[in-house]
Amino acid sequence: MADPLLRIDALHAGYGDAVVLHGIDLAIADGAAVALLGRNGAGKSTVLKTILNAGPKLVAGRISLDGRDLRALGADARARAGLMLVPEDRRVFPHITVAENIALGVHAARPGVKPMTMDEIWDLFPALVPFAERAGYALSGGQQQMVAVARGVIARPRLLLLDEPVEGLAPVIVDQMAAEIRRLHRDHGLTVLVTEQNLSFARAVTDTLHLIDSGELVHSGDWAGFDADPTLKTRYLAV
Ligand SMILES: Nc1ncnc2c1ncn2[C@@H]1O[C@H](COP(=O)(O)OP(=O)(O)OP(=O)(O)O)[C@@H](O)[C@H]1O
Numbered sequence: 001m002a003d004p005l006l007r008i009d010a011l012h013a014g015y016g017d018a019v020v021l022h023g024i025d026l027a028i029a030d031g032a033a034v035a036l037l038g039r040n041g042a043g044k045s046t047v048l049k050t051i052l053n054a055g056p057k058l059v060a061g062r063i064s065l066d067g068r069d070l071r072a073l074g075a076d077a078r079a080r081a082g083l084m085l086v087p088e089d090r091r092v093f094p095h096i097t098v099a100e101n102i103a104l105g106v107h108a109a110r111p112g113v114k115p116m117t118m119d120e121i122w123d124l125f126p127a128l129v130p131f132a133e134r135a136g137y138a139l140s141g142g143q144q145q146m147v148a149v150a151r152g153v154i155a156r157p158r159l160l161l162l163d164e165p166v167e168g169l170a171p172v173i174v175d176q177m178a179a180e181i182r183r184l185h186r187d188h189g190l191t192v193l194v195t196e197q198n199l200s201f202a203r204a205v206t207d208t209l210h211l212i213d214s215g216e217l218v219h220s221g222d223w224a225g226f227d228a229d230p231t232l233k234t235r236y237l238a239v
C-alpha cells in the first residue's frame with residue numbers, strides 16, 4: 001500500500017521535563033480531511049506543533065511526510081516540505097494590510113511549486129476582497145481567521161493544520177469558514193487536519209475523526225461510528 005501523506009508513530013512529546021503526548025499513532029492519507037477532537041488541555045495543539053517542530057520537545061517516535069523522516073528538519077524546512085500550521089492565535093500582523101499579511105505565506109512555497117497569485121486568493125476568499133487594503137488591527141476575529149487561512153494556503157501546502165479555526169467566532173462566520181475549508185478540500189484537493197471543540201464545524205469539514213484525551217488517542221473512526229456511541233461525547237468532549 002502507498003505511504004500515507006503524513007505518518008506519526010509512537011509519538012511522545014512535551015515541554016521541558018513534562019511529557020504530554022504518550023504514544024500517538026496517526027496516518028493521514030493524501031486528500032483526506034481529518035479532525036482531532038478533545039477537551040481543553042488534551043494535547044491537540046501539542047500534536048500540531050510537534051508535527052511542525054514549532055515548540056514542543058520530541059521525546060520519542062517518528063513523523064514522516066511521504067515516507068520521509070522529518071526528525072532532522074526545523075519548522076521552516078517542514079513548511080517548505082509542504083506542512084502549514086494556522087495556529088490558535090492567528091498571528092495576523094496589525095500594522096500591515098490584509099493583502100500583505102496573506103502574501104507573507106509565500107515564503108513557505110515548496111521548490112518547484114508556484115504559490116497562488118493574489119487573484120487566486122481573492123477568488124477563493126471573496127469575503128476578504130473589500131478588506132484587501134485594510135490594516136490587520138481593524139479586522140474582526142472572523143476576518144482575521146480567514147486571513148490566517150488564506151496565508152496558510154497561498155503556498156499550496158500538502159497538508160494544512162488548522163488549530164481551532166472557529167473558536168470564539170459567531171455561528172454565521174463558523175458556517176462561512178466551514179464552506180471555505182470544504183471547498184479548499186473538495187475543489188483544490190487540500191489535505192486538512194483540524195483540531196476543534198466545535199462539533200458541528202468539525203463534522204461539516206471532515207470525514208474522519210480522532211479523539212484525544214490526556215495525550216493519548218482514545219477513539220478513531222468516521223462520524224457515523226462517533227454518533228453510534230454517545231458515551232464518546234460525554235467521556236471525551238466537553239458537552
Ligand atoms: N508551552 C507549554 N509549556 C508547558 N506546558 C504546556 C505548554 N503548552 C501546553 N502545555 C501543556 O500541555 C498539555 C496539552 O496542551 P495543549 O495546548 O496541547 O492542549 P489542547 O488540547 O490544545 O487544549 P485547548 O483546547 O485548550 O487549546 C496541557 O496540560 C498544557 O498545560
Ligand SMILES: [Mg+2]
Pocket residue numbers: 044045046088163164
Ligand atoms: Mg489548543
